[in-house]
Amino acid sequence: MTLDHSAFTPSDPDKLEALFVAREPLATSLMASIRDSALSENKHQRLLVGPRGIGKTHLITLLQHRVRADVEIDARLRIAWLPEDPYVPGYAQLLALILRRLRDDEPDLGWLDQRLEAVLDVADTGHQEAMLEGLIGEALQDPAGPRTLLLLAENLDDLLADLRPDGQHKLRALIQNTGRIAVIATTTSLTDPLTKKSEPFHGFFRTQRLEPFGVEDAAALLARLSEHAGDPALADLIWSPLGLARVRAVHYLAGGNPRVYVIFHDFLTRESLDELVTPFKKLMEELTPYYQARMAGLAPLQRGILDTLRRLRAAVPVKTIAREVMVTPQSASTQLGKLAELGYVLMADSIGRNNYYELREPLMRLCLEIKEQRGETIPLFIDFLRIWYSSRELAELAGAGADSNLERGHLLAAAELAKLEPDPLRQSLDQAYRRAIEEGDHQRALAEIDCALERDPDDKACWQRKASCLETLGAPLEERLACWRRVTAIDPDDMIGWAWQDVILAELGRIDEALEASSRALELEPDDPVLNRNHGWNLKRAGRHAEARRYLERTMELAGEPETAADWHRRANDLQVLDRHDESTRSCAKALALEPRRIEAWNHLLAVSQEQGRLRTNKRIVDRLAELMPESAPLRVYRGIASRGLGDLETAIDDHKRAAEIDPALDSAGEPATYFRALDLALSGRHAEALTLLEKPQPGYNAEYTVWHALQHADTLLWLDRWDEGRTALHRLLAETRPPVWSGKNLVPVRWLPARTQSPQVWRRYITLWLDLFAQHELLTELGEALVRSLRTLAIAWIPDQTARAWLDTWRELAGDTPQLQLPLRLLAAGVDYKAKQRPEALLALPREERGLLEPWLSNLFRTEPDELDRELDALLVAVERKLAEEARA
Numbered sequence: 001m002t003l004d005h006s007a008f009t010p011s012d013p014d015k016l017e018a019l020f021v022a023r024e025p026l027a028t029s030l031m032a033s034i035r036d037s038a039l040s041e042n043k044h045q046r047l048l049v050g051p052r053g054i055g056k057t058h059l060i061t062l063l064q065h066r067v068r069a070d071v072e073i074d075a076r077l078r079i080a081w082l083p084e085d086p087y088v089p090g091y092a093q094l095l096a097l098i099l100r101r102l103r104d105d106e107p108d109l110g111w112l113d114q115r116l117e118a119v120l121d122v123a124d125t126g127h128q129e130a131m132l133e134g135l136i137g138e139a140l141q142d143p144a145g146p147r148t149l150l151l152l153a154e155n156l157d158d159l160l161a162d163l164r165p166d167g168q169h170k171l172r173a174l175i176q177n178t179g180r181i182a183v184i185a186t187t188t189s190l191t192d193p194l195t196k197k198s199e200p201f202h203g204f205f206r207t208q209r210l211e212p213f214g215v216e217d218a219a220a221l222l223a224r225l226s227e228h229a230g231d232p233a234l235a236d237l238i239w240s241p242l243g244l245a246r247v248r249a250v251h252y253l254a255g256g257n258p259r260v261y262v263i264f265h266d267f268l269t270r271e272s273l274d275e276l277v278t279p280f281k282k283l284m285e286e287l288t289p290y291y292q293a294r295m296a297g298l299a300p301l302q303r304g305i306l307d308t309l310r311r312l313r314a315a316v317p318v319k320t321i322a323r324e325v326m327v328t329p330q331s332a333s334t335q336l337g338k339l340a341e342l343g344y345v346l347m348a349d350s351i352g353r354n355n356y357y358e359l360r361e362p363l364m365r366l367c368l369e370i371k372e373q374r375g376e377t378i379p380l381f382i383d384f385l386r387i388w389y390s391s392r393e394l395a396e397l398a399g400a401g402a403d404s405n406l407e408r409g410h411l412l413a414a415a416e417l418a419k420l421e422p423d424p425l426r427q428s429l430d431q432a433y434r435r436a437i438e439e440g441d442h443q444r445a446l447a448e449i450d451c452a453l454e455r456d457p458d459d460k461a462c463w464q465r466k467a468s469c470l471e472t473l474g475a476p477l478e479e480r481l482a483c484w485r486r487v488t489a490i491d492p493d494d495m496i497g498w499a500w501q502d503v504i505l506a507e508l509g510r511i512d513e514a515l516e517a518s519s520r521a522l523e524l525e526p527d528d529p530v531l532n533r534n535h536g537w538n539l540k541r542a543g544r545h546a547e548a549r550r551y552l553e554r555t556m557e558l559a560g561e562p563e564t565a566a567d568w569h570r571r572a573n574d575l576q577v578l579d580r581h582d583e584s585t586r587s588c589a590k591a592l593a594l595e596p597r598r599i600e601a602w603n604h605l606l607a608v609s610q611e612q613g614r615l616r617t618n619k620r621i622v623d624r625l626a627e628l629m630p631e632s633a634p635l636r637v638y639r640g641i642a643s644r645g646l647g648d649l650e651t652a653i654d655d656h657k658r659a660a661e662i663d664p665a666l667d668s669a670g671e672p673a674t675y676f677r678a679l680d681l682a683l684s685g686r687h688a689e690a691l692t693l694l695e696k697p698q699p700g701y702n703a704e705y706t707v708w709h710a711l712q713h714a715d716t717l718l719w720l721d722r723w724d725e726g727r728t729a730l731h732r733l734l735a736e737t738r739p740p741v742w743s744g745k746n747l748v749p750v751r752w753l754p755a756r757t758q759s760p761q762v763w764r765r766y767i768t769l770w771l772d773l774f775a776q777h778e779l780l781t782e783l784g785e786a787l788v789r790s791l792r793t794l795a796i797a798w799i800p801d802q803t804a805r806a807w808l809d810t811w812r813e814l815a816g817d818t819p820q821l822q823l824p825l826r827l828l829a830a831g832v833d834y835k836a837k838q839r840p841e842a843l844l845a846l847p848r849e850e851r852g853l854l855e856p857w858l859s860n861l862f863r864t865e866p867d868e869l870d871r872e873l874d875a876l877l878v879a880v881e882r883k884l885a886e887e888a889r890a
Contacts, residue, residue, distance in 0.1 A: 013065040018228045019262075020062055022217040023055070026208060030063055030184065037182035038076040038148050045175075047156065047194070048186045050210030051343025052294060053259035056186040057084065059210075060152055063184065067150070078102055078109075078139055081152040086159060091167035092125060094159075095132035098151065102139050109139055133174060140180050149181045156185040160193040160201065168193055172200040189342050212256020212343070212360070215432075215447065219247045221258060225265050244447070245454035249388055252428045255361035257343075263287065284367060291367040294344075301325065302335050306344060310365045315348035315358040348431070362387065362424070382414045387425055390455040391418035426452060426459075433465065442472045460490045467500065474668070474700075477504050488520075495524040495531075502534050509703030509741030511541045529558035533574060540577050541740040552577055562587070565595035569604065576608055581856070582869055584608050589876045596880040599634045606638050609873075610645060613792065613860030617870050618642040624877050628884055633663035637673050640680065647755065647796035649684040653677060668700040675701075675709050682712060683752055687719045707733070707742045715749040718766070727769060734777040744785025751790045754807045755799060763810045771815055784824030787811065788853075791831035795861035804832045827854055838862050 020027070033044035048056050064081055068074055080101040088094045096116065103112040112135065119131045140147045153159060160168055175181045185205070193199045213221065219238055226234035237243040254260035295303055308324040309316070322332035336357050339345045344364075349356045359365050362383075385394065398415040429452045436445035446469045452462045467483035481504045487497035498521035505514035518535040525531055536551030552574045562568040568591035575584035588605040591598060602625065609618050622639040629635055640655035656677035659666060666673040674693050682690035694713040701709060710733050717726030744750075753766055774783040794804045808828055815821045826846065831854060833842040840859070843851050866874070 013069070015228060016058065016062045016065060019221060019224050020058065021220040021224060022213060023059060023210070026210075027059065027062060027066075030059075031066060034063070034067060034077075034150060034182065034184070035070075035073050037150070038073040041179070043148065043175075043179065043182045045183045045205045046185070047205035047207045048184070048210055049188075049190060049207055050186070051188055051257075053257040053290075054210045054212065054343065055258045056210060057154060058258070060154060060184065060186060064152060075144070076147055077150045078106055078147050079150045079152065081105065082154065082159075084154045086153075086155075086162075088159065088162050091163055091170045092129050092132060094163065094167070094171065095129065095136065098149075099132065099135055099139070102136075102149075106139075112139065129170070136174075137178065137180075140178075146180060149178075151181060151183045151185075153183060153185040155187065157187040157189055157191045157194070160191070165193075165199075168200045172204065189338065213251075213258055213261070214256070215244070215248055215251050215451070218251050218254070218256075218258075218261050219244060221261055222247060222250075222265055225262065245451050246388075248429065248451040248455075249425055252387060252425050253361065253363040255343075255346075255359075255363070257361060260287070260361070260363060287363065288367045291364050294364075295368070298339075298342075298344075299335075301327065301331070302339055302344075305332065305335055305339065306359070306364075307368070309345065309357065309359050310368050313365065315356040317354040317356050319354070321357065381410050382417060385410060385414040386417060386421075386423070389414070390426075391415075391423055392456055392458070394418050423455075425455065429455075442469045445469050446473065458490055460487055460494065463487045463490070464496070476699075477508055480504055481508075493524060495521050495528075498524070499531060499534065502538065506534075506538060506541070507702050509707075509737070511538060511740055514538050515542055527558060529555045532558060533570070536574075537577060543740070549578055562590070565591040565598055565601070567591075568594070569598065569601045572601070572604055572608075576604070581608050581612050585612075585869060586872065589872065593876060593879050593883075596883050597629065597632075599632060602635065603638060605873075606642070610641070611857065613795075613857035614870070615642065615645040615792075615795075615861065616864075617866075617873060619646055621873060621877065624881075628881055631662065633659040633666055633673070634671055636662065637666070637671060637676060640676055644676075644680055644683070645792070647798060649680050652680040653684065656680060667698050670700050670702060670705075672698070672701055672705040672708065674698060675705065675712065678716075679708075679712055679748060682716050682719065683748075683756060685756070687716050691716050691720065703737075703741050704746070707737050708746055708748075710737075711742075711746065711749065718769075727773070730769075731773055731776075734773055734779060739779075739782060742782075744782040744787075745789055747782065747786035747789075750783065750786035751793050754790060754803055755793050755796060758803050758806070760806055760810045763807070764814060767810065767814050771818070775818075780818065780820035784821050787821070787824045788827045788831070791828065791835075791854075791858065792861060794832065794835055801832075801836045804835050808832045823850065826850065830854060831858055834858055835862070 030046060033046055037043050048059065050056055060081075064079065067077065067079065080098045082097060082101060086094070086097060088097055096119070099112055099116055103109050103116070115135055119128055119135070122128045122131065136149065140149055163171060175183065183205070187194070190207070194201050194205070196202055223235040223238045226232070226238065238247060250261060250264045254264065295306065298306070304325045305321055308321055312320075312324070318333050318336065319329050321336070322329040325332065333355075336345060336355075340347065340357075343360060345357050346360045347355050348358045389397065394411065394415040395418070398411040429448050433445050433448040433452075436442070436448060446466065449462050449466045449469065452459060453466070456462070463483045463486045467480050467487075470480045470483065481501060484497045484500040484504070487494050488501070491497070498517050502514050502517035502521060505511075505517055515535075515538040518531065518538050522528070522531045522535050532551045532555040536548045536555060539545075539548035539551060555574055556571065559567070559570070562571050568587050572584045572587035572591065575581075575587055585605055585608050588601050588608070591601045592605065595601070606618050606621065609621075619639075619642040622635060622642045625632075625635050626639050636655045636659035640652040640659070643649070643652040643655060656673055659673050660677070663669075667675075674696065675698070678690040678693035681687075681693070690712070694709065694716060698705075698709060710729070714726050714729035714733060717723075717729060720726075749766075750770060753763060757763070770783055771780075774780050790807070793799070794807065808825075811821075811828065812825060816825065827850065830843050830846050830851075833845075834854075836842075843854060843858070846854070
């Protein structure tokens, strides 16, 4: 077989396959069309469009080898693979070339030699063409049935131009009339014979444009080159951050041209300057004829435009280019469009009505400038160094010196230029990052950021961008925290960096660190209401309540009167931390009156209401909301919580199940729906089902929810009589997590025990375990808080007074002498009396300060008549219903 194709394309099938990246789907599609052409009456005509060096020849070569390797379709084809530059002066010469290719490549067609010689002696051109067409027909005959001619034609635009209109019409007629020819062709551009409606090949081909390689495509190609060359270490380096940064530099120079990547392959391991100088000069010598040949094939005006872009060395608007080449902007715009299609230029940006263009391959500019250098290569190499090294690296290299004065001159000049001009590769990375963000591809944006950070690890803006991308991608909080810590390490006065550290550390439950971060942020912006609020919340979590009040009151002063729903919701949060619960509820109501679908505000309102013991009010609200907004999964979760509060566990289980059906991603979004469902199953005695759910990891949970999940898992093991496992799990949880990540109100197993069983014998087993473990870890205060909160469970309508009294007696029996539990036991006793008598005087046995711990919510647990706030919330529901109806009508 004769192979006279590009020297840049390997001919070995194994190497072809090894170096084939990015375009396997296209190759598969082309093979399918070839198979269908060979084995059926359907004949497919495919055209691949792309500039020189984009990989067209590699793809055609690969297809030819795959066809030959497929015995079934090879037996039904004859392949005529035309030279890359056939130079045929007419239709008859094309037919003769096809026959010669068939004679050379098909072993059983040796008889064509003599028949072709006979045709050459015929003087009449028309008769010659007919004889040649007849020979093609004969070559396609086979005892097993007619074969299909697969014509592989590169540079179809040049071939059709050589054929001229008369030859084009004849070729189209031959393909159509024989019905036995399938064509796979390539072209650098879609010229008139392929696009004009009056031309014979208009609409004839199914066209596929070959796009330039992206950075990952380039990395894949270079890594495969390394592997094929037996250098796995270089392949590993390419996929490292350093390697990808080098690949990014090559990508910037090559503009997505695979041929140039192959040439640059050996540069990836060059470290010292002397290892770069000689190979770079050699590379320029090899590439300059290639780029000069590409320029020679263009029209004079196109060459002038490219030379202008080379000379201006930046992205410039069309009107500037038109002025430089002295044509109208319309003419320049037309030619720029053609040059973009040919892969010479790209539109860098569009600002208003101005389109900015630049050379697609900066390397082309470097090579074309050689003739301007007049033997002086220093400016050329300086440009290369500016792309290959970052400003920081150039400064370090220049400071370290070089092996010769010439090399030191390169470095000093490049380092000085780096101080005056933006980093060209960084500008390219910024553009790629912005495009990825605009397209919503945050994973690709993150890859661009990592390349930029490899080039300059002290780039604060890149660390900020990385943190933002990681947040969008749902990355672990620790990864985001590391980015913001890097920001403040680079710039200790970056307020945003400290503020984000505060937010993330608080979510991780690392309150002391969060407090330090919020303090640093507040030092930088002392009058920022958000920073004051965050600092106040951290102080509250740290138990420094008096200080917290000062900052939260200042927050409200700085923020002023709320105007929007978001403002009112923030005000509600601040008031809640200040323990002004009724005011917090009213602020939330104002937010919801403005934005009824503000689900996080409903969550806040219901949480405050539940904390105040308004369990019946909560249930009434969420029942109505579930009717008004049945599509809201979080509202179903809240309805389940409200149902549990009243002891209706079956309804709670159904609501949590329905929430997961509406939105299966609730847990990953941070809403612990699976935990709530498992909790309700466990509380209703369905422990095996609960354990199945609890053993599924939930990476979307924050630190507090993770504790809830782990606590319930340990408790469920205990109820399944896996006592040692459950005890060990609870012991480990108490050892590893400390308040304020959780508090006594999170200890649901303690609070709910009197509702799960009314057996004092069972109670003693659990209470004894809790007293032992919580004492070991000095957490009896939290256990006491949970004990007081068990009054909320005792308030459930179906729990009798006798059970409440027995619960109190059991605790007195086992913990009556424990100092840390004396106050909780007094409060529990008062609450049990209140449940039995339901009169305020039941609480008078307590000192005033102790009564204050119960009165704000205990009366609400048993109250049956609505109070003023209940009526306000009922009015809110009416307003919400009206507003939602207005939205539906609109």
